[in-house]
Amino acid sequence: MLKTSLWKRILIIGICVLGIVGAMPNLFYKRVEAHNDAIARVEKTGVTDAATQQAIDGWPNWLPSQLVNLGLDLRGGVQLLASVQVEDVYKARIDALWPDLRRALSDARADVGGIRRVPAPDGELRIEIGNPDGIAKAVEIARGFATPVTTLTGAGESDLNIRGQGNTLTITLSDAEKAATDERTMQQALEIIRNRVDEVGTREPTIIREGENRILIQVPGLGSAEELKQLIGTTAKLTFNPVVGRGTDPNANPGAGNMVLPSADEREKGIYYTLESAPVVTGEDLVDARPAFDQDGKPAVEFRFNASAAKRFGAFTAANINQPFAIVLDDQVISAPVIRSAIPGGTGQISGGMNVEQSTLLAVQLRAGALPAGLSFLQERTVGPELGQDSIDAGRVAAMVGYGAVVLLMIATYGLFGVFASIALVVNIILIFAILSVIGATLTLPGIAGIVLTMGMAVDANVLIFERIREELRTSRGPAKAIELGYARAFSAIFDSNITTLMIAGILFYLGSGPVKGFAVTLAIGIITSLFTAIYVTRLIMATWFDWRRPRTIEV
Incomplete structure (x- = not known):
């Protein structure tokens, strides 16, 4: 029969309540944000003035204070696309080799004669020796400074290309070492840029690698590109x-x-x-x-x-x-x-x-x-806060229109059951914002698009359940049995469709960058929450209504 055990009811209601509490700070965004900034400022400086204390007192400490971070297109800020000059590292590596190599060659002066460094292109070390017959000895000494490349693609290769011709010794980095150096340089540049931006307290920057030697930097809330360039450039x-x-x-x-x-x-x-x-x-x-x-x-x-x-x-x-x-x-x-x-x-x-x-x-x-x-x-690119607010307003209108259209369609098609689905849809959106707040995710316009898409996908599960209940009612089963079988027999179709969509969201997150990842995150969270609300929340609402009214027949 259509029964839900007490522990399941408590668990479902508890999750919904936690979702409401977790999402609530986003209704008071500016107040909570000022509270969080003031606490961070006190922890960093140890100084509490009147304005800071007022901001701290603006939100109760016993309530959650995690917020959904707004992306560049919603909050305004600065975006830079930077190219890392990896050739600088080649030159620095070769220049650093010269002092030690000069001492080693000087110790073998009897074989190689006098030595001097001659002009050469950046990233190349060119040395002339006084005794051309000693070039083999000079090459041998230089090879003593070479080390194997430690990457899988460069296994078995040396990090230096060493050539001796006439009385000139020429040293450059090998191609395998250049590739390994490029990778290390990019990882180090990413980490240092992130550290510099975090040091000055900017909120949730996006710093990602694009291509072989480019870095995309997005810092919400910053008003000047020059300020950001001065900080990281x-x-x-x-x-x-x-x-x-x-x-x-x-x-x-x-x-x-x-x-x-x-x-x-x-x-x-x-x-x-x-x-x-x-x-x-x-x-x-x-x-x-x-x-x-x-x-x-x-x-x-x-x-x-x-x-x-x-x-x-x-x-x-x-x-x-x-x-x-x-x-x-x-x-x-x-x-x-x-x-x-x-x-x-x-x-x-x-x-x-x-x-x-x-x-x-x-x-x-x-x-x-x-x-x-x-x-x-x-x-x-600089996005002003006014344009960011316009994007928020546009996203809010799109979400409200989408929600209104879904609610009208569900109520017109399924009546009271459509109302149950609409209530579950509100819970679904609340849970999405609660999870985004807890994990500290950044919401962008594509992320809002993911939430709007989730609305349609969430009621899609309810459509499958309600249609299955209709089929069970046609076999002259009682309403309680029809509802129970409708949920049980629609589960496999709901699960399959949502799992395939979740896999697509995972691929988008893994292969995408920036806004695409934001869309994938909200879509994946929406899939998980919609499964919970469509299967468990609507069933709990329906069971509660059924226990209260005890209808002999139902209309779906």
Whole structure:
């Protein structure tokens, strides 16, 4: 008979109540959002002022405060498409090889003669030796610096291409190593960009890889593309290099293994430094960086190295007392102090030409890490909050029209049973928003389309059930038996149709990106909730109504 056990009733009602409570914060979106932002601000700064406390008190702490995050097209914000200059990494790898290889070749001077680095294209190391008969020995020494490529596609290959011709030794990265380097560079760039955006507290950014060397960045709630480009577009590559010379000619020949960089200090405008290309330590050795003030009370950034870098830095400063060394940030010499004494602690300070906002931004960039390569921005788009609100209003109208049309059709076709299906449809939408809130999903316009589509699919299950009940009623069975058999015999068809749609949603999520993933997520959640509401919620409503009215006949 049409009976539902007490524990099932409690479970179904409990899930519905939890869904209502979980979705409720979205009805008070701005108030809950201000509450969450205020709590995050207090946790980060430890300071609570009157406005912050008022925002915290604006929503009860004992109620859920998870919200559905609004995407770029609903909230407004900035979208950038960036290309990662992976060739920069090839050049850095080859340049870093030169100091060690120079020492190794110098130790074999008896065989190879004098050595010098000659100009070559970026990403290529070209060395001339004094004794052409020693080229085989030079190649052998260079091969000692090669290592096997660690990827599956490059198994068995070396990371370096080494060629010796005449008295010239030429070294480049192998194709297999370039492919592996590209993959590592993209993963590192994605992680660093994500860290930088998260550091400044932006809400639910979308940062995904597109193609071989492109990254799509969407940050809702941000008003300026320039602000985002300033945050993520700077490589923040910090190095400490020995100073070779100082002058005013930017085109001066620095010599092999050296480079000429401008001074970033306004007081040294037009001054250029000749530095050794190989740094003593780099920003990758940093373990902390934070904004501070120098001895003159001007904004600065304090930094601290890890143990191994602190040891190298201490040894270098001890060996070069009264010699200048350069602090280089993004190919500009921001300071070139003279070493007065050894600095064994591994700490230091960057100061000069910064305001508080700039020092804070630099600390964020250094703490998040240096981008492994430069970025070039191929596309930028800014969506204003007004346009985002228009999208929300349009999505709300579309959902209401869709819901109204479905309700009218169901009631016109199935009468009272159509009302039951409409009530279950409301519960279904509430559950979708509750789950989106709990998992912290981002809702976009395609996501709204997925919710609207779910409305039709949810009542589709009810249509199968009601039609099956009609068939059972034609066999002269009682109404209770007809309802029970209608649910039982329609289940396989409902399950099959929804499972195939769920598989399609999974494929869309796996292969798609950005808005397509948003659509797939809401569609998949809608399928699961519609199965629950169509099979269990409508059955509970129908059983409750049947126990109350005890009808001898029913009209479907």
